[in-house]
Amino acid sequence: MAHIYVYSPSGAVRDKAAFRRGVKRLQALGHEVEVDPDALASWQRFAGDDATRLAAIGRAAASGADAALTTRGGYGLTRLLPALPYKAIARASGKGTKFIGFSDFTVLQLALLAQGGGVTWAGPALCEGFGARSADDAAEGHGGAAGATSPDEIMLACFQDLLDGSSEGTGWRLPAADAAALAGRRDLHLAHHAPLWGGNLAMLASMLGTLWWPAVEGGVLFLEDVGEHPYRIERMLAQLLHAGVLARQKAILLGQFTEYRLTPHDRGYSMAKVVDWLRSQLKVPVLTGLPFGHVPTKVLLPVGARIDLLVEGREALVLWGHLH
Template sequence: MTQHIYIYSPSSAVRDKAKFRRAVKRLEAMGHEVEVDEAALASHQRFAGDDATRLAAIHRAAASGADVALISRGGYGLSRLLPQIRYKALAKAIDKGTRFVGLSDFTALQMALLATTGSVTWAGPALAEDFGGEEAPDEIMQACFDDLLCGQGEGSGWRLPKATPLAAPVTTALSTARTDFQINQATLWGGNLAMLASLVGTPYLPQIKGGILFIEDISEHPYRVERMLTQLLHAGILGQQKAVVFGQFTNYKLSSHDRGFKLDSVVTWLQSQIKARVLTGLPFGHVATKVLLPVGEKVTLAVEGRDAFLLWGHEH
């Protein structure tokens, strides 16, 4: 099924142009019509063009009528643009069928759109990193992306790691807590943890109660992950959620100074602080194997033993 995919660069400049072009050719070889924004390869300082250039690119993506608006890459840059984005124009495009897809810095735009219009976007791949490698794209990511293009995606599942217990209410001992549960009709939201923390106290972070918050990050040591979670905790955000789901936290190094403090330590600490369920192992983040997730959609989170499921297709 041929889809119109619009490629634009709202954040950092594309440095690896060979990977960019390889990704475009790969999508075209899949039978898709790929339209590349006129400023997709622009460069200004570390950004993909100055602020006005990137802002115009976002609005061109919204006006393109494409089936999918896919970021070229993440990095940094969207935070600067949030006050100038015409959110109603993006919401109108989404209502007409354009699915905005991305991750990392793109989280800022996703949260702002959700906060201002309630529009659903997709946490998923970026062009260059996920489609531009010398080897074929990851099979799971590709299958999830194809499901999105065909409108067939109904959910995602994963296997919970053995080492991390499920969270229980703080009044219940972990040893006696039920491990099977289901949370229905909860708003799925989140993305890159650093971006979420940076939006606290701004009008661009949605006020979600009873939601399912998923998080991921790259190059953030576990103590920095905990520090950002502490910010969300003290701001009252984590206490209002029904579940917090850890995606992939990658590309950091522990040191001798940590003395056993690691990401599992952060998970255990978080479980002691909130009543919400805390899960780990979600295949999403700065990794090749990633699922696509509807940010802002009502979903069901179900756990049976070590099998976890996020389901949304049956809600419609």
């Protein structure tokens, strides 16, 4: 059984049913769930005003929990950057608290990395990850069966592996286009003991040039986003490209880019074309299909950890077993 501290550092929780489902599911898995007193606070679009959310982050760092889990993303951490309790978070991480989140949480993760803080984990939030509606919820009158999604089994397994200390890596099957882009080469060791970093592309691009930008070189950069048309994705990638960020990495891993709509104006322009363009601009390998992003099937990734990246045939492997 793990002690999980649930708190809200970003957007206000609007879906209270998902919040309750998430807490109950974690408890059903045998975990002790401690809910921050301001987890359901609301001020404008945020989970409380800036001071309220800073206090919640401080309580999460002081909780002594095995995992500190955000309720959701949204927006809010960017405005807290100058005042975040970096030393307290780093101390808590060093003592074993695993800070887990994604989307807006990318801001805290990268800023902590820039400050030389400990490893944090890119992974699910409470509401979207554990609060997904199931068939049982629908049967009890909490929503239609068509909306039944249930927490993803792969995500749950990765989360449990992290909590019990058996998380050593992840892998996925590369699309055929990736194999072709690697010029048919097989069994490649693309990165050895390289820092893994990244997260939400929009959040990452917004931090470029600030005091909280982690100037990682020789790393493995992973990226995802939601609700951004491919041309906007390309524009943000171009910003990182022209700033020299991408060329200084060992590899770029593209996760899931979802919930956008192409129009007749695009005339064949798509996310696949963005990837083709990016590869034409870089010598650095660009791998796609990473199971991470605003999707149910989501692995957990150690931001700031040293990892190995291997390609064996069409299987990509990210390994961090040495952390244990």
